[in-house]
Amino acid sequence: MLANIELKAVLAIIGGFLVHLTLGSVYTFGNMNPYITSYIRHYSSPSTLTYESAVWIQSLAIFGQVTSMYFGGKAYQKIGARWSVLIGSLVMSLGVLTTTLTIKVSFYLMVFTYGVVFGLGLGFVYATPLVIAMKWMPNYKGLASGIVVGGFGLGAFGFNFVQTVYINPQNLSPDTPDPQYPKTKYFSQPAVLDNVPSIFLVLGATYIVMQLIGVMLLFDKPTIENNKTNLVDGVHEGSRTLEADKSVPIYFEQPDSEGDLRPYQILRHRAFYNLWFNFAAIGATVLFVSSLYKTFGQTFIDDDHFLQIVGSIASIANCFGRTFWGYMADVFSYKTIMCTISGILAAFVLTLPATVYGGKAMFLIWIIVTYGTFSACFSLFPKAVTQYFGVTYAAANYGLLFTNQVVVSLLMAAIAAPLAQALGWSWLYIFVGCITTIGLFIAMMFPEKSLKKKEVSDFDYR
Secondary structure, three states: OHHHOOHHHHHHHHHHHHHHHHHHHHHHHHHHHHHHHHHHHHHOOOOOOOOOOOHHHHHHHHHHHHHHHHHHHHHHHHHOHHHHHHHHHHHHHHHHHHHHHHHHHOHHHHHHHHHHHHHHHHHHHHHHHHHHHHHHOOOOHHHHHHHHHHHHHHHHHHHHHHHHHHHOOOOOOOOEEOOOOOOOEEOOOHHHHOOHHHHHHHHHHHHHHHHHHHHHHOOOOOOOEEOOEEOOOOOEEOOEEOOOOOOOOOOOOOOOOOOOOOHHHHOOOHHHHHHHHHHHHHHHHHHHHHHHHHHHHOOOOOOHHHHHHHHHHHHHHHHHHHHHHHHHHHHOOHHHHHHHHHHHHHHHHHOHHHHHHHHHHHHHHHHHHHHHHHOOHHHHHHHHHHHHHOOOOHHHHHHHHOOHHHHHHHHHHHHHHHHHHHHHHHHHHHHHHHHHHHHHHHHHOOOHHHOOOOOOOOOOOO
């Protein structure tokens, strides 16, 4: 029963939620893109940088995230939850703080600090709070993961507000048209651009404080019952005695859950590739919408503060969507939920260009629904990995599944600018909507009946 959850479990989930709030600031890139790109065009290099090309920052952050997820899992096994999360958090915050300097030099240095370094820290931390939450709530894994990653989704809510109020308190609008594409405008006002470098000091310092509090609350589950075995020296129940390994902290449980699959073993299963390509299709939508929604909105909405509010409300939808869909994943099958969210997402992305005619209200609704829908994949995929492949190697297996985001992020960043220039905003989003539709058909082909669902009561990592 949920009412029987221990105090340490509650604190651990709160701590994980708080850490994920800072990690979720990666979703503020869509809000920051106009400020960053405009600043670099006027004060740094290259002076021809476009909004679409700036997507490389978020793409390489995702690349860094995927690259370090495996190592974050290994660090959790070797040095414990708190130290591994603390190290990754400091790397991420350091990337943000140093961007104060790199943005003044060039876009390419900024890509390294605000993209690669930020992403490496993010990925190093990402899985551990999820694993801990699901260990404390073995019968509600979907809900547990949904609550923690809900923090990730909510991260942009407060930070979008801080960024916009700090950088553009007068609510000025972009005033310099692109010579080749007059509908696209950039900021040139010193009242806006002069505030851009120092915002990274504000953000980085805030992240560090929140992360330190989160780490202190992050209690790992110390013991496990597996086949009526307690991992305590000299204790034995039933006919089996197990002595804990002194070289490993007690919170790393020793026995494997029978039948759980290692990363190389899941590569033999068709279900893994279905999940991989489905996640890739949804990931393309996440990248395009989250990084370019504000830039697209500026083509027909002359109100920077309103666009910031859109992003903040969307982040609330992202947060509660993760928790809601995580709970639904405990009630309905993965296939049912994924087909539902893929269909909704495809419909709203395909019709997003129509918001040009519907104005502010329609744009707000469409972005909220889109964020609230694509948020589901960050609850569904961790649950699917543990449900169908077991919990023993869940962190490594999820890291392997997440590799699709490397391919998607690099590919989408490479084609974003050429597509936007060749097709225009409307056809760009129709193109992305078609990718999402492909994801729907992939979800419909998920081999659910051929998989034996795992019913394992707890997590185990080696």
